[in-house]
Amino acid sequence: MNCKYTCGYGTLITIFSFLVLVNININNIDVIHAQTTIPDFNIAAAGDWGCNSNTDKTVNSIKTQNPELILGLGDYSYESSADCWLDALEPIYDLQNNPNANNMQISIGNHENSGSEDLNTYLNAFSLTRQFGQVYSFNIHNVHFLSMATEISYSSGSSQNVFVKNDLAAAAANPNIDWIIVYFHKPMYSSPNSCSSCSGESSLRDIYHPIFDQYGVDIVLEGHTHDYQRSFPIKFNPNSKSNPTITDTNRNNYIDPDGQIYAIVGTGGVNFHSLSSQKSFMAFQQANRFGHLNIDIQNNGTNLVGKFISNEGGIMDQFTINKSTSPSPSPPPAPLYHYEPFHPVNDESDAITQSDAKNLKLTKFTVAAWFNTATNFGDNGMIINKGGIGSDSSGKNMNYGIWMTSSEQLRGGFETSSGSDRFATSLNTFNDGKWHHGVVTFDNSKVVLYVDGVQVAIRSTTSTPETNGTPLRIGSDSRNIDDHIFIGSIDEVGVWNRVLNSDELTRLMKEGVFPTDGRVYINQFNNG
Numbered sequence: 001m002n003c004k005y006t007c008g009y010g011t012l013i014t015i016f017s018f019l020v021l022v023n024i025n026i027n028n029i030d031v032i033h034a035q036t037t038i039p040d041f042n043i044a045a046a047g048d049w050g051c052n053s054n055t056d057k058t059v060n061s062i063k064t065q066n067p068e069l070i071l072g073l074g075d076y077s078y079e080s081s082a083d084c085w086l087d088a089l090e091p092i093y094d095l096q097n098n099p100n101a102n103n104m105q106i107s108i109g110n111h112e113n114s115g116s117e118d119l120n121t122y123l124n125a126f127s128l129t130r131q132f133g134q135v136y137s138f139n140i141h142n143v144h145f146l147s148m149a150t151e152i153s154y155s156s157g158s159s160q161n162v163f164v165k166n167d168l169a170a171a172a173a174n175p176n177i178d179w180i181i182v183y184f185h186k187p188m189y190s191s192p193n194s195c196s197s198c199s200g201e202s203s204l205r206d207i208y209h210p211i212f213d214q215y216g217v218d219i220v221l222e223g224h225t226h227d228y229q230r231s232f233p234i235k236f237n238p239n240s241k242s243n244p245t246i247t248d249t250n251r252n253n254y255i256d257p258d259g260q261i262y263a264i265v266g267t268g269g270v271n272f273h274s275l276s277s278q279k280s281f282m283a284f285q286q287a288n289r290f291g292h293l294n295i296d297i298q299n300n301g302t303n304l305v306g307k308f309i310s311n312e313g314g315i316m317d318q319f320t321i322n323k324s325t326s327p328s329p330s331p332p333p334a335p336l337y338h339y340e341p342f343h344p345v346n347d348e349s350d351a352i353t354q355s356d357a358k359n360l361k362l363t364k365f366t367v368a369a370w371f372n373t374a375t376n377f378g379d380n381g382m383i384i385n386k387g388g389i390g391s392d393s394s395g396k397n398m399n400y401g402i403w404m405t406s407s408e409q410l411r412g413g414f415e416t417s418s419g420s421d422r423f424a425t426s427l428n429t430f431n432d433g434k435w436h437h438g439v440v441t442f443d444n445s446k447v448v449l450y451v452d453g454v455q456v457a458i459r460s461t462t463s464t465p466e467t468n469g470t471p472l473r474i475g476s477d478s479r480n481i482d483d484h485i486f487i488g489s490i491d492e493v494g495v496w497n498r499v500l501n502s503d504e505l506t507r508l509m510k511e512g513v514f515p516t517d518g519r520v521y522i523n524q525f526n527n528g
Helices: 053-065 083-088 119-125 159-173 202-214 502-511
Strands: 012-016 021-025 041-046 069-072 104-106 136-140 143-147 179-183 219-222 228-231 253-255 261-265 282-286 291-298 303-310 315-322 343-345 352-354 365-372 381-386 400-404 409-415 421-429 435-442 446-451 454-460 472-474 488-496 519-523
Touching: 041 053, 041 261, 053 083, 053 291, 053 303, 083 119, 104 143, 143 159, 159 179, 159 202, 228 303, 228 315, 261 291, 261 303, 282 315, 365 381, 365 400, 365 502, 381 488, 400 435, 409 435, 409 446, 421 446, 435 502, 472 488
Parallel strands: 021 136, 041 069, 069 104, 143 179, 179 219, 219 261, 253 315
Antiparallel strands: 012 021, 041 291, 136 143, 228 261, 228 282, 291 303, 303 315, 343 488, 352 472, 365 435, 365 488, 381 400, 381 472, 400 409, 409 421, 421 454, 435 446, 446 454, 488 519
16 A cells, blocks of 8 residues: 555544544644634635546645635545545645645545545545544534545434434534534535436435534535535425425525535536536536635634635635624615516406517517515416416417416416426415516526526426417416406516526616517516
């Protein structure tokens, strides 16, 4: 065995009594109970590295951030020996020439989880040969870190399961700990991608997400899927386990939210798993840039700032969590809806009809409108549609539409000529007496539904929408004006024969800017 990575360099470890709670001193940095201020510090995380030029760029990018701690999220050399990856790490983790460079901790992935993949070299290089070696925890200042192992048993009642529950209970009860970060290899949740084994570990999710909720875990870092995905803050949903509950729909900024932010950072350099669609609970994702997640703890330990930094130096994603007990006052946000006058709908006489025309028959589309209702719908309530619903007869099906369901959810999409539904439906309800901005798009591969600028549902399909001679109608069914009446208020309606990009959708919602390219219908109800 190569003595370069297995002889004498290790991390100072203390094991505490019955909990087997491992407290690791990294570069002599540990939580100091008597300190009155907490210095800023920096964490880097990435998994799925490989041994190639992309790996070298990831290492160099991490080096420029000068992190106090580096977290490896599994899958390293992808070879029978660990040496090439450990060699690549030398700019940031050179134990042979700098024994004090013990600022990296790793979780074990499926590509180093056996003797034939040099498991012992990884364990020895990072001092993980102790009992429960792959499952350990440590503190830096006011942050508790827990490394779990997805390649050994984690079932209920297992040694790992007992350790994790005891460890998190102790961390949650510690008044000196303000943040809990958990990291491991295989993800709990993932958007669909080209990796057949990367859809998310359902048993891991079902056992541990409720535990993470119980003990206030803040961030969960994962690898295995070769892309970057970052969720909204989410809690476990026992009624639909693969569809977690989003607790804050803001894309970037949070004030001590319920649940955790889950980040897959499988972008160390080996290759990409292409993303076929985006789950509604994912706030950002990409599969075309290698890089790492940089986490800064700032402002006396009260702010956490996460940035995905590509190897080219760009910040592709950023989010902030604030846990300050006395945040600085800020001015109230400007009202999201500010486009009066609007159009009230009380019955079929308030429906607005636009006669059929060739340019209104669409094979791909963007349909958008503001809507406001406090009514419980006994049936579907059509905000805008062309073709109506309920026929399923050829030539009498929906070309496109967006509407409220009888369950008070928002739904959008189209029907095929045979009447097959191609709908995307929100998980949340919106009969709350507030204005909301609804958008549905179709690009010939997927139907995507947005509410208030957040993607809330997606439906993959390559079917072709039905095009027919029915009118476009606002406020009720396109085929029968006295059916499926929307009771509430509607404003800023637009239809395009293409999918608007993210910048266009943002300006449409926030500024009322209707792009003219591809626009086939507009009604702002302002006598204009």
